Amino acid sequence: xxxxxxxxxxxxxxxxxxxxxxxxxxxxxxxxxxxxxxxxxxxxxxxxxxxxxxxxxxxxxxxxxxxxxxxxxxxxxxxxxxxxxxxxxxxxxxxxxxxxxxxxxxxxxxxxxxxxxxxxxxxxxxxxxxxxxxxxxxxxxxxxxxxxxxxxxx
Amino acid sequence: xxxxxxxxxxxxxxxxxxxxxxxxxxxxxxxxxxxxxxxxxxxxxxxxxxxxxxxxxxxxxxxxxxxxxxxxxxxxxxxxxxxxxxxxxxxxxxxxxxxxxxxxxxxxx
Numbered sequence: 001x002x003x004x005x006x007x008x009x010x011x012x013x014x015x016x017x018x019x020x021x022x023x024x025x026x027x028x029x030x031x032x033x034x035x036x037x038x039x040x041x042x043x044x045x046x047x048x049x050x051x052x053x054x055x056x057x058x059x060x061x062x063x064x065x066x067x068x069x070x071x072x073x074x075x076x077x078x079x080x081x082x083x084x085x086x087x088x089x090x091x092x093x094x095x096x097x098x099x100x101x102x103x104x105x106x107x108x109x110x111x112x113x114x115x116x117x118x119x120x121x122x123x124x125x126x127x128x129x130x131x132x133x134x135x136x137x138x139x140x141x142x143x144x145x146x147x148x149x150x151x152x153x154x
Numbered sequence: 155x156x157x158x159x160x161x162x163x164x165x166x167x168x169x170x171x172x173x174x175x176x177x178x179x180x181x182x183x184x185x186x187x188x189x190x191x192x193x194x195x196x197x198x199x200x201x202x203x204x205x206x207x208x209x210x211x212x213x214x215x216x217x218x219x220x221x222x223x224x225x226x227x228x229x230x231x232x233x234x235x236x237x238x239x240x241x242x243x244x245x246x247x248x249x250x251x252x253x254x255x256x257x258x259x260x261x262x263x
Contacts, residue, residue: 003168005244007236011161016239020247028254038257042250115247131239 009131014124016131018117026113030082030105045070052079058087074098082107089119096130097122161208161228165236169193170201174210174224181214181223 008017022029032038034052048059056076061068074088085103099119106114121127164170169191176182176190188198202222205211209228214221 003240003244005240005247007240007243009236018240018243020243022247022251022254024251024254024258028258029250031257032250032254038253041253042246044246044249131236 009127012124014127015118015120016127019114021108021112021114023111024113025111026082026105026107029113029115033085033103052076054078097126161210164204164208164210170205173201173205177211177222177224181221183219183221187222
């Protein structure tokens with residue numbers, strides 16, 4: 001099976017590039033990143049603030065059992081509708097530090113589009129800290145996925 | 155020109171992932187590996203060459219035969235870190251697609 005989401009993280013570099021093609025017009029792909037209620041649904045978090053404009057900012061959190069398990073914030077540098085978002089992204093209390101993100105939205109056809117996300121870390125070491133995270137959460141994630149599948153089946 | 159192969163490029167190919175999977179339980183010769191695929195033998199050889207160049211596979215000479223085996227250290231490095239990260243985004247993006255398709259059909263009505 002061909003993978004839809006591709007990741008590139010070359011040795012000796014400090015960035016990660018994530019690419020994905022969507023079965024969606026570029027306008028909807030972009031909207032999913034700027035509309036708080038939509039972003040909440042697919043990112044699985046609560047949007048405390050999302051000011052999608054040049055010199056804007058954002059703040060997200062996830063609460064599990066009354067505790068904030070994930071909080072993230074950043075500054076939005078530049079927003080060009082249906083084309084680009086340039087922002088910083090920091091997950092609080094993590095060793096990965098602040099990253100700079102370039103999100104590029106491309107229209108492939110009327111109903112398909114592509115997202116290229118380049119995340120640049122302070123150093124290769126900071127990037128490694130980031131990559132370790134989902135591995136640590138790996139078991140947890142497998143469990144969540146299973147639960148989602150069961151929920152959808154109902 | 156001897157370009158160092160990108161390990162992540164290497165595992166992005168489905169045939170190469172299938173080869174790695176095949177070799178997780180045994181060491182095999184190129185011929186034995188090729189017999190598991192419909193692909194032409196030279197194509198399989200090319201895949202093996204790429205996997206070897208990026209150190210995901212090691213070659214071991216046994217008499218006249220060359221056996222391929224997984225380079226566990228390198229595999230661990232890749233599998234531990236990158237694949238879960240990819241999976242995480244893949245899950246999120248799948249959800250994005252579903253959410254936006256629902257949004258589209260709701261807003262058409």
